[in-house]
Amino acid sequence: MKQYFDDGYNGVITSDDDAKKELLREIVYLKAEELMVWKNAVVMQGMDGLELKLMLPKTKRIDPQKIAEGARARYRKVDWFTINEVMEKESVELMITDEAEARGLDSVQMRYSMIAAARGLAWSKDCEIKEVITNAAGGTKQASGLWTDPTTDIASDVADCIGDIIDNSEINEHTLGQLQIYYPAGLFAHLNKPVQIGEIKDTIRDYLGRQYDMSFNPTKQLDTSVNILVPGEETASHIFYTGQDIKLVESEREMGVGERYLITQLFKTFVMPEVEGGTTNSKIREITDVRA
Numbered sequence: 001m002k003q004y005f006d007d008g009y010n011g012v013i014t015s016d017d018d019a020k021k022e023l024l025r026e027i028v029y030l031k032a033e034e035l036m037v038w039k040n041a042v043v044m045q046g047m048d049g050l051e052l053k054l055m056l057p058k059t060k061r062i063d064p065q066k067i068a069e070g071a072r073a074r075y076r077k078v079d080w081f082t083i084n085e086v087m088e089k090e091s092v093e094l095m096i097t098d099e100a101e102a103r104g105l106d107s108v109q110m111r112y113s114m115i116a117a118a119r120g121l122a123w124s125k126d127c128e129i130k131e132v133i134t135n136a137a138g139g140t141k142q143a144s145g146l147w148t149d150p151t152t153d154i155a156s157d158v159a160d161c162i163g164d165i166i167d168n169s170e171i172n173e174h175t176l177g178q179l180q181i182y183y184p185a186g187l188f189a190h191l192n193k194p195v196q197i198g199e200i201k202d203t204i205r206d207y208l209g210r211q212y213d214m215s216f217n218p219t220k221q222l223d224t225s226v227n228i229l230v231p232g233e234e235t236a237s238h239i240f241y242t243g244q245d246i247k248l249v250e251s252e253r254e255m256g257v258g259e260r261y262l263i264t265q266l267f268k269t270f271v272m273p274e275v276e277g278g279t280t281n282s283k284i285r286e287i288t289d290v291r292a
Contacts, residue, residue: 025249031118038129046242081276097258136271138282168282241266
């Protein structure tokens with residue numbers, strides 16, 4: 001019997017090969033989701049099928065009608081349009097060599113292989129979400145200056161974006177919820193550096209976080225721009241396959257080398273279009289040129 005484990009999970013002992021493979025898959029999936037930075041930008045949901053078909057209303061608001069006593073409001077027809085999304089497949093391979101097993105290091109090799117596989121899957125999913133979110137921005141503005149410059153009014157740059165979101169969508173200041181801001185990881189220290197705000201010293205990150213209920217997410221997927229969005233089912237979703245018809249983990253013996261494990265995940269990120277044939281969403285905004 002062998003023990004396989006990963007950081008943050010309890011060791012599980014099993015002699016059942018199928019159970020062991022399923023355990024590897026679950027750990028890689030869970031660790032990948034834990035490592036993902038962009039998961040808060042989307043609604044994460046599992047699906048048993050590979051294709052998603054949704055019907056969305058063309059009308060975002062139905063206004064009430066004033067009517068006389070004894071009368072009734074006329075029927076207001078709502079037109080619909082459909083969107084179709086198909087998941088894409090990605091796989092990662094792990095290897096436990098005969099030499100590692102002979103030295104009693106197979107558990108160590110598996111542990112670090114799972115960490116590396118989870119890190120790779122998280123990076124791939126983050127890159128996909130970032131591309132979808134950035135390409136679907138409902139509006140773009142240039143920063144008032146480099147965010148590394150202490151004289152730049154970062155708060156005004158962010159406030160302008162929030163104002164644009166409210167002006168161009170059906171939400172208001174009471175229904176914003178928690179805003180998400182994604183910024184280049186290299187700006188982390190600058191946004192956490194104490195600055196003078198009014199009569200007190202605070203960090204831009206803490207100040208804006210309190211003012212707008214905003215969560216700051218440093219990411220290596222961005223270099224010179226920032227994304228601000230209101231996450232939710234009407235903004236963007238990340239679907240992943242949870243069905244039983246496709247094998248998501250398999251293993252085979254490679255003669256003279258060791259045991260190979262193939263872990264697969266199918267997923268797709270998409271933004272909810274606001275009009276038929278649309279590709280943008282007004283709840284997503286971009287600030288460019290924040291960093292040289």
